[in-house]
Amino acid sequence: MKGIKKLLILFAFGFMTLSAVEVKAQCAMCTTAVESNNKSGASTTKGINHGIMYLLAAPYLAVAAVGFIWYKKYRRKNVNLNIRPEKLNLN
Numbered sequence: 001m002k003g004i005k006k007l008l009i010l011f012a013f014g015f016m017t018l019s020a021v022e023v024k025a026q027c028a029m030c031t032t033a034v035e036s037n038n039k040s041g042a043s044t045t046k047g048i049n050h051g052i053m054y055l056l057a058a059p060y061l062a063v064a065a066v067g068f069i070w071y072k073k074y075r076r077k078n079v080n081l082n083i084r085p086e087k088l089n090l091n
Helices: 002-018 028-040 044-074
Strands: none
Touching: 028 044
């Protein structure tokens, strides 16, 4: 059952990755500004692209920081495993 579940998740992830469609998500004014700057040879286009990537990465970094702090704060320390003192025979 676990194998089927993992296979289904892998299939869904692969389908989502391979079926990506390029979209235009800029407002009309941003698109016009980028196109006119790109045609004139200005480097504003790179700045806008770097800004978009910065805004894209910020939420992921915030979630990673919260997860790291949560892991460090709530991980178990000095757990008693209750292992029997006799030697194990592995033959």
